[in-house]
Structure formats: structure tokens, C-alpha cells
Amino acid sequence: MTARAPRADALRNRSRVLAAAEQVFVARGTSVSTEEVARSAGVGIGTVFRHFPTKAALIEAVFRERLRRFGEEADQLVASDDPAAAIWTFLSRVAEVAAGKQAWADAFTSANLHDVLTPAREQLPRVLGALLARAQQVGAIRADVTVPELIALMLAVARVPDETPEGTALRARVLAIVFDGLRPRP
Amino acid sequence: MTARAPRADALRNRSRVLAAAEQVFVARGTSVSTEEVARSAGVGIGTVFRHFPTKAALIEAVFRERLRRFGEEADQLVASDDPAAAIWTFLSRVAEVAAGKQAWADAFTSANLHDVLTPAREQLPRVLGALLARAQQVGAIRADVTVPELIALMLAVARVPDETPEGTALRARVLAIVFDGLRPRP
Amino acid sequence: MTARAPRADALRNRSRVLAAAEQVFVARGTSVSTEEVARSAGVGIGTVFRHFPTKAALIEAVFRERLRRFGEEADQLVASDDPAAAIWTFLSRVAEVAAGKQAWADAFTSANLHDVLTPAREQLPRVLGALLARAQQVGAIRADVTVPELIALMLAVARVPDETPEGTALRARVLAIVFDGLRPRP
Amino acid sequence: MTARAPRADALRNRSRVLAAAEQVFVARGTSVSTEEVARSAGVGIGTVFRHFPTKAALIEAVFRERLRRFGEEADQLVASDDPAAAIWTFLSRVAEVAAGKQAWADAFTSANLHDVLTPAREQLPRVLGALLARAQQVGAIRADVTVPELIALMLAVARVPDETPEGTALRARVLAIVFDGLRPRP
DNA sequence: GATGAATGAGACTTCATTCAT
């Protein structure tokens, strides 16, 4: 009567589903069936739909969660006393996490998912905005660059497939070009 | 000895289907049903499948055709006596055509479509290679840049949605950043 | 510790589908649509495909089930102390059940179904083999007859349509001829 | 004005289609597409439908033609002065031609084709009747056997697959059993 | 008369979602 055991169970299941969904979506795209997500989470499909009323809601939750974690990383970096290093680190980090993952770029651009993800997508500008402002203050990035450009450019790097060694090297080169383009011309 | 009459009709229908498919795929993604492509082309669904035996074949044909047209544009630009302008023009042109079209970026990166489009995708490197080489000879682009980077960066710009005036402006700014990153540092 | 409730419903539906499919296939051939099988079973088409992932799997299940029941009958007859009567009874029984049912002969001979049914078809030789061996020991059937001949001959009899009284009589006469051919010549 | 050249062409095409259809149907069943029959005949699909207004009509024509040829063979055998040999020869001949050919047994028994082939099927009893009567007169076949039994038994033998050497041997054994069953008991 | 492109009904199969247990 005191504690509420079932609530704990439910929360754990929700986390499991979210984790399984992220892994599966990222590896094979958001078109994998909900059934497969459930199987991979070790729960029944009914449980998935209990926690996320539609597949779209599940997809949104997955990416919102990922963005939340990016937000946490950004918050820590904002406190850094080297704003230039902070933004390069963050952009590299995003590129690294998203590298070669279809689902990430899909999430931001797929026509089908566009409306679904609009709310989740709005988080990224907030965290990036702070990092960008500080980097521009110290002259690490051109003054005329805005957050949307950063997002577009990160997605570019994220799309470079890096399953092979050449892929990893290519991603590094693309990142370098983008960073160079972002720096003020001397 | 002259020509066969019925062929004309078939060719016209094939073109219609291809045009309708490009429009529909580009506007709403390659996941729209073949039925809808047929309806939009004003033909029966059987006609679509007669010309393209599977949906994958239709998708490939759409993008192969687009790349063929890019190839033609590139061929004309290669003959230009201003290699720097030529490559900027080509990259801008690709960005402009593909801008905001989900299907374009999908076509190059979607996990599902990857195998389907491999043959079509191989055309782009060829035409870009020539433009890049000439641009590097005259020092318009860094010597260490290779074709894969160019493709990755073009896709970035292509993904910037530009249905609004702000979108168009954003795309221009992203393009400028990328071009700056590609130029040799002074 | 007891049993799971939902299983009961599923099992009942599986049986319903199987029964409906046997009836429909036997009456009108295995080319009737899965949709019709579902309708005749009183379930949705999705339910049919949940229990039998392909139409081929459904067909195989139908005939495997039938053969299983034949196997049970044969097992009881093998224990009989009159091996001659046992095999005549069994062959008559098979002829009777399969009589006039297109699906039965199709199942054993159709080119399309051949591979699908290979596993199910392997059951029949086993049960027939025992009956035949005992019948041969007591001299009821020629020593040189083997199981494949029996199967071929049963299919012949099975094909005699017997929806009319004349059909039933014809089947009896064909059966008599075959039995005579199987007996040792005096 | 005298001869009618186009008629000759048409007749030749009709024969081609018929021959191709027999080969294809017999080898792979009557479910092969009309398109494939046309391709195998070296004509357009329109030509097939000009000569045979429906697929069912084509199927019927194929089997009617085959039965006509059987009829010719039977007519020659009826004139033989050894009626016993005549009927064994004819039955063996039918078994040999039809052996292992799905289409043949299908043609006589498939639910779908039943109505279509009724007219063609009526030819066989006529030719068999004469052979049987003479064989019975000389005591080669039991007096109580009728044509329907013969047809049913021939179909049995026809179904024995004989693509392998064992198949051929099996067919011979089944034929021997049937012949024995047809002979008067001593 | 011959051709083969066009048509659309219909087949099989998948999957998001609902609901009885």
C-alpha cells in the first residue's frame, strides 16, 4: 500500500522499449516494424503501444531522448572556459554519434517523419545556440553563422557512412572542411 | 523499313510515368505507393509495372535519369575556360535542384534504397571528378579534396529546406560556408 | 502453474482455419484465395497469415494433418491379426476419403505443390510400408509390390468422381480391379 | 483471287500456338501464363487470343488435339487382328505419352478445368470403347470392365513420375498390376 | 491478320492498432 511497485515495472519497461527502439531504428531505419522493436525489447507488442500510443509517438520519443542527452553534453560544454574547443568538440561528438546511422538523418529530414519530429527537433537549436554564441564571441566562428547552418552541416557529416576505415577517414576530412568554412577568413 | 508506330505510344507513357514518379517521389518521398504514381501519371498501375518490373526499378530509373541530366550539365561545364566558376556553378546547380527534396537525399543515403541505387549513384563521381580536377589545377579548390567529400557536402546543402524565403537564404549561406571550406587557405 | 488462457483462443482459431481450408481446398482445389479460406473460417485474413505464414504453409498443414489422421488409422490396423483385411480396409478407406476430391490428387502430384508437400508426403510411405509388409507375409499381396505402386494406385481410385451413385459404383469396381491386380496369381 | 494466302499464315500460327501450348502446359502445368505460351510460340500474345478467345479455349484445344491423335492411333489398332495386343498397346501408349506430365492428369481432373474440358474428354470413351469390346470378345479383359474404369486406371499410371530410371521402372510395374487386374481370373 | 502496350481485378503478404484474456 505504501510504495507503488507496478509503476516501477512500467517505468523499466518504458526504458527498455526506448532503448531497443533506438538501437533498432538507428541500425535499420524507422521502417522496422513495431513488432520487431517489441521483440528486441523483450516485451509484448501490447506493452509498446501502452507506453507509446502510436508508432510515431515512439519514434519521436526515441529522438527526443537522444536530443536530451545531446543537450546534457552541450550544457556541460557551455560551462567550459574554451568556447572554441567546446563547439568543435560538440559538433564532432554529434557527427560521431550520428555517423552512418540512417535513422538520424532520416529523423531530421524524412518527409514522413517531419511533422512527427518537429517538437523534438526544436531542442537542438536551444543547446547549439548557446555554444555558438560563445564561440562567436571569441572569434572561433564567423559572426554571420547561425544555428540552422550548423544543423544542416552536421547532418552532412552524419550521413557519411563510416563502417569502413575509409568511411571514418572521409568523415574526418568532411568535418575539417566544414570547420574551415565556419572559421573567420583571416 | 521506317519505324514502328506502337513504340511511340509506349515511349510516351514511359516518360510520363518517369516524370510523374520523379515529381511524386521528390515531393513526398519514395514511399508513396505505385498506385499513386500511376494515378498521377494518368495510366493504369499495370502500365507502370510493365515499364518498371519492380518499384525498386522505378526508383532507380527516376534517379538515374536525374543523374544523367546532371551529367549533361557537367559535361558542358567541363568545357568551360573558367574551371573555378564551373565547379561553383555545378555545385550550386545541384544544390538548387535538390534543395528541400527529401527524395534526393533519401535516394543517396537510405538504407533501404542503397543497393537499388548503387548503379545510378556511380554516375555522379565520374562527372564530378573531371570538374574537381580542373578546379584544383587552377587552385580554386584545395588539392586534398576528393569527390566523396563533395558529394557528402552537396547532400548537406540539398537537405536545407527552401520552401520559404528564409530557406532559400539559409541554403545560400550554407553553400557559402561549404565553398569557403573547400577553398585553399591563403 | 496452470495454463495460459489466451492460448485456447488461438488454438481454436488455428483449428478453424485448418478445417475451413481442408474443406475449401478439397472441394474447389488449392487455388482458392486465402481470403476465401478466411471468410469460410469466420476469421480475418490476418489471422490466417498469423497461423500460417504463407499460403504454401497452409496447404502443407492441411495435408499433413490429413496424413496424420491416416497414419493413426493405419497404426490401429497394423495391430490387427488379419493383415489381409487390414490393408484392403486401409486402401479402401483412403480411396473413400479422397474420392472425387481434386485437392487430394493435386496435393500429391501438382508441379506447383510438389516441393511444398514433400515433407508431408513422406509420412504416407511409412504407414503403408508396415501394412504392406504384413500383407505380403500372409500372401495377400504379391511379393514384388512396393509402396510407390500402392500410392500410385490409390491416387487412381481417389480420382474417380463419386458424387453420383454411378460414381460410387465405379469407384468400387476400380478398387476391385486394383485389388485383383495386387493379389498373387494362383 | 484464287488461293487465300492469309488463311495459310493464320493456320500456321494456330498450329504453332497449339504446339507451344501443349509443350508448355505439359511440362509446367496449365497455370503458366498465356504470355509465356505466346513467347514460346514465337508470336505476339494478341495472336494467341485471336485464335483462342480465352485461355480456357486454348487449354481445351490442346487436349482435344491430343485426344484426336490418340483416337487416330486407336483407329489403327482397332483394325488389328490381335485385339488383346491392341488394347495393351494402346493403354501402354497412353501411359507412356502422359507419363509424369502433370498437365495430363490435371486436364482430366482439375476442378478448374473440369467444365472446360468436358467436350474434349468425351472423345476418349468412343475410341476406347471399340478396343475394349474387341478385347473382351477374345477374353483378354474381364467382361465386367467398362470404359470409365479404363480411363481411371490409365490416369493412375500417367501420374507416376518417370523422369528418373526408377520412375520408368515403377510405371512399368504399376502398368503390369493394372493389366493383371483387368484380365479374367483363371 | 499480327502485334504488344494498356488495363484493372485480384492474389499474397505486411503491419499499425485494438482488445480479450
Place this chain on the structure above:
DNA sequence: TATGAATGAAGTCTCATTCAT
């Protein structure tokens, strides 16, 4: 609350048949 069986709309593809050339 969790489960997974049931559902049926929708998608891809086939094929008999029609008809313009």
C-alpha cells in the same frame, strides 16, 4: 498492467483480356 492474437487496410505484383497501331 502485460500479453499477443485478431483485424483489415494498403502495398506490391501478376495476368487474362482488350484495343490502338
